[in-house]
Amino acid sequence: MILANIAFWPSPVDKPVASDLAALLDFLHRHGIPEWLNYGFVEASANVLLFAPAGLLLALTLPRKRWWQLLALGAAMSGTVELGQLLFLPHRFSSWQDILMNTLGVGIGLLFATLLKRVQLRRPALGEP
Numbered sequence: 001m002i003l004a005n006i007a008f009w010p011s012p013v014d015k016p017v018a019s020d021l022a023a024l025l026d027f028l029h030r031h032g033i034p035e036w037l038n039y040g041f042v043e044a045s046a047n048v049l050l051f052a053p054a055g056l057l058l059a060l061t062l063p064r065k066r067w068w069q070l071l072a073l074g075a076a077m078s079g080t081v082e083l084g085q086l087l088f089l090p091h092r093f094s095s096w097q098d099i100l101m102n103t104l105g106v107g108i109g110l111l112f113a114t115l116l117k118r119v120q121l122r123r124p125a126l127g128e129p
Contacts, residue, residue, distance in 0.1 A: 003050060007081040011091045014043070047101035048108065051078065055109020067110050074106025075099065 006013050014021065021042065029035055051074065058070045065073075081102070082094035 003054060006050060008084060008089065009092075010089055012093070044097065044101045047098055048105040051102040051105030052109040052112070055106035055111075056113045057109070058106065059110050059113030067114070070110055071103065071107055074110075075103040078102035078106070 012018075021039065025038060025042070028037065054077065055070070055074055058065075058073060059067075062070060062073075078099045082099055085092040086094040
C-alpha cells in the first residue's frame, strides 16, 4: 500500500522536502562528504530501498518461482508504475533509470529472502538439540 501511494502520488513525493534536502546535501559537501552523494544518488537509492521489500515479499509469497522469474516480475511491476506515471500523472517524471533502480531493489529483496531461508534451514527445529 505504501509503495502504491508513493508511486502514484500526483506530484513528486520529494517536493515538500526538496529545499531541505538540497540544504542538507550542500552542508554535507561543505563538510567533506564527496560530491557524488548528490540529489541523483539520493533519488536512485530511495528507488532501490522502496522496492527491496517488494522483492522480499515476492520471494516469500511465490516460493516455487525461480529468482529470475521474480526479478522479471519486479521489473514488470516497476515498468507498470513508470508507465502509469507517464500516462496519468503529468507532474511526475518516469524514467528508465527508475525502472533499473527499482529492479535492483527487487533483486536485493530477493537476495535477502534467500539469505533468510538459508539461515532458517540451518537452525534446528524447536525441541531439537
